[in-house]
Amino acid sequence: MTAPLTDLSHVRRPVSEAQGLPNPHYIDSQVYNEEKHAVLFSSWSGLAVAADVPEIGDAVPLTFVGMPLLVIRDKSNTVRVFQNTCRHRGMILVEEPRKIEGAIRCPYHSWCYSTEGRLVSTPHVGGPGQNTHESIDRDLLGLIEVPSHIWRDVIWINIDGTALPFEDANADLIARWAEFDKPLYHGGADSAFQLEVECNWKLAVENYCESYHLPWVHPGLNSYSRLEDHYHIEKQDSYSGQGTLVYRQLKAADGQVFADFEDVGEKWNEAAEYITVYPNVLLGVHRDHAFAIVLVPKSTERTVENIHLYYATPKTNDAMRAANTEQWKLVFEEDIFVVEGMQKGRHSPNFDGGRFSAVMDSPTHCFHAWIAGKIENYRATAQAAE
Known part of the structure; x- marks a missing residue:
């Protein structure tokens, strides 16, 4: 019997008792290859x-x-x-x-x-x-x-062909965002940009899942959409993230705003949600625009983030659209030093995966537990085949 590359027994414990994924899941090439098959190829990535x-x-x-x-x-x-x-x-x-x-x-x-x-x-x-x-x-x-499969303009792939049909695998989220089941219009060349970050792809997911870091990393955003205005979103083995009850629409000098998606409910007048669809897609919805971030793993310690912004109508104000792109680019760039800093920290041999705040980190723990479960299932299947 081949010994497992890492011990994941502590990862799937309740959030108040769990530790995060161990260091090799961020820096080791063998584990990276195992995750490729166990997580990325077996899911709708x-x-x-x-x-x-x-x-x-x-x-x-x-x-x-x-x-x-x-x-x-x-x-x-x-x-x-x-x-x-x-x-x-x-x-x-x-x-x-x-x-x-x-x-x-x-x-x-x-x-x-x-x-x-x-x-x-x-x-x-x-x-x-x-x-x-x-x-x-x-x-x-x-x-x-x-x-x-295409959903919210993202091209999702299941390389090994073993996942449930996309609509079944993601039925809960599709129902949650049913009000946004409307045409999406990509903003064009000025509504797409790319960020290269020196970190494992999972750290970009972990950072996106939680709002705990807002006061220190995003002071501008936190000035109007405060930490206490946010709530957790968690669906075991599917997705996790955060929502805000205070979304502030971008306005031009003359008061012009982007057109709303048709017939979105009153909940979305000031609310917005930011969800990671496991494993590697970060989605955001607002009453008047949306975005998709596709994380492309390049190595154990390098990830490319492809960011795309969408609107409810095919034509939008050029200056407003450019300003919206620049606003989001600033927010996402503010996260780079955090995810790269955590990557550097994973080279500390005595770091044990860290502990979670049971109150603030549960969406991140939800993601870790899903990763651990996928890997354990993959290992069990491989062992049974020996």
Whole structure:
């Protein structure tokens, strides 16, 4: 029997007794690889947003935890995710974002695939001038498609195909935000930005889940949406985060505001919610705009945050939209020194995962307990197979 890489027995205890995930879960390459399979590949993980491929034929190559993927909007206007690998000799198909006008052509031997993933052309495969061969069944050699789903414009993927259907896995949150089940309009180029942070991806989640740090890290935000105005949001094994009862709309000098999402209830006049959908997507909803942050793990100690802002109407005031982006960018940048500081702290060999405030840290503990449960299930399955 192979010994487990880490002891997680203390993580799933009640929050008042629990310790956090041990150091190796932030700095060790073996544990990072284990989490890749146990957590990121087995769940509905965020990859990108549909706004990244706005038009038919748009194709964007991405790498998710080492796996080369291709996001494409096919000729029927469906967003698909494929492994970005030719079925012939494993060549990468698309190296840079581009428009696919006809077929996806492998640059090595010119095998071609439709935007729906079918293998449609195999030139000279049977010899010069012979484009077919009995040993090559095109119907069996299409691109390998990764199960995907779009919700709130996020492209969610389940790489190993074992997760429940997305609507079942996230039914509780979908119902919670049913009032926001309206069209989302991406704000465009000035409503998307990227932050690179020197930390493990989980620390970005942990920081987003809680409001405890507001008075010290976000003094501007805390000046009107105070710590005491916030509440916890927790759904075991699914999501956690925070909400505020005091949301202040952005106003232009002439009093103009963004249009509200149609028919949102009175609760949202001044409320807003910020939730992490496990494992790696941070979502925010307000009466007049929303955002999605897709965390892309790059290594044990490096994460890219892709941030996108959305509105209730396709046209918004340019200056207001830019100001809103800058406002949120400032808030998210204020968190960088915290998550990077915690990452440095995980190199202290005697740090034991830390303790939680039973009152203030329960959304973070909820996330840790979910991670630990996913890993323990993965280990049990691996052990049974030995």
